[in-house]
Amino acid sequence: MNTLGEIWIQLFKNGSFGFILLLVINQMVYFVLLMSKTNRSDKYKFAAHNEVKYLKRTANLFSIAIFFYLFGLISGWLGLAQSYEFIFVAFMAFMITFMIGYGFTMYLQYYYPFVLEKRLRAIRFKKLKSSSGNYMKLLNELEEDEFMSDEMIALEDASEADFDVWIDEVSGEKVIQKYDISEKALICSKCNFRTLKERKEKILKDASEFEEGLLERTYNCTYCNHRELKEVKILSWSKRRELEEI
Ligand SMILES: [Zn+2]
Structure with a gap:
């Protein structure tokens, strides 16, 4: 095996770890941004718009990492000497990566929306505590109107937005969250x-x-x-x- 080949193999292996690191950073950035939203309707909006975007980026980075890793691995087994072998290995690594990437894309497109909806529901309807520490009650469409302005009701009727009205039945504190409904x-x-x-x-x-x-x-x-x-x-x-x- 020539030394140049070994250097390349090492480079590809390190490259793969580099992309794994980027993927972890990408996913962490998402969670930090999500956690930084204190208002739950902001959190809901952020997750609804960005969660899939960040996951797609994570999946892409993962696919690239797999490509580099496979390239290093297969080259290591074969002990590359000729340049045409590099092309062959690159092609094999690419095909495997492509299938994995395709799997991720299908998952994110067809199955993940259900997962996301569950997560959004958990954000929106999580028990809410008032400033005096009591659990608040979420009012339904029949009960909430008396606490909403005419403008809010009009927006709801036009299906432009949905408002959640939370009431602390002990202290009377009221919290209204607005959700844009697509x-x-x-x-x-x-x-x-x-x-x-x-x-x-x-x-x-x-x-x-x-x-x-x-x-x-x-x-x-x-x-x-x-x-x-x-x-x-x-x-x-x-x-x-x-x-x-x-
Ligand atoms: Zn229902």
Whole structure:
């Protein structure tokens, strides 16, 4: 084995540790920033916007680290002498890395949203203590209106924002948290919080020229897990055209 090869192998191994270090720093920065938000609606907003971004960066750094590590490892086994062997090893390491990276991307795209939603719910609905040390009560949509301004109620009705009103029943202290809602949420018939979200849509019957179709929508409450099915009519084609002309 030539010395130049050994130096390269060592360099790649160290490179892989370098990227692992970057990944740890990246993830730590995220948690420090998250923890620095004292207001829970700020924390919620930060997590909702940034958690996946930071995780993607972590996954990328991890993939690069794997690439360097594999490159060093396979080169070590083969004892590289020729430059074409370098290319072959790089190609193998890249293919393995690519598969791992692809796995991470799929996980973050399709499975992680459920994990994130659970984490966001935990941030938002965690028990809140008032300044006098009592646990506060979270009011539902029926109870909260009397504590909210008209502007807040209007924003809620327009699905622009959702407000959580917490009351200390002993001291009367009130805390209101505002959440921007990207996905429209409806009021859950079981727990009365505005946390009922559409999950899927299934066409039961297609609409035709003169006949209405039927659509089934499944809703899930992110607060109490209540599930609701709603059937919605789909306009017939002729009716739809008629309405579009108006
Ligand atoms: Zn509910």
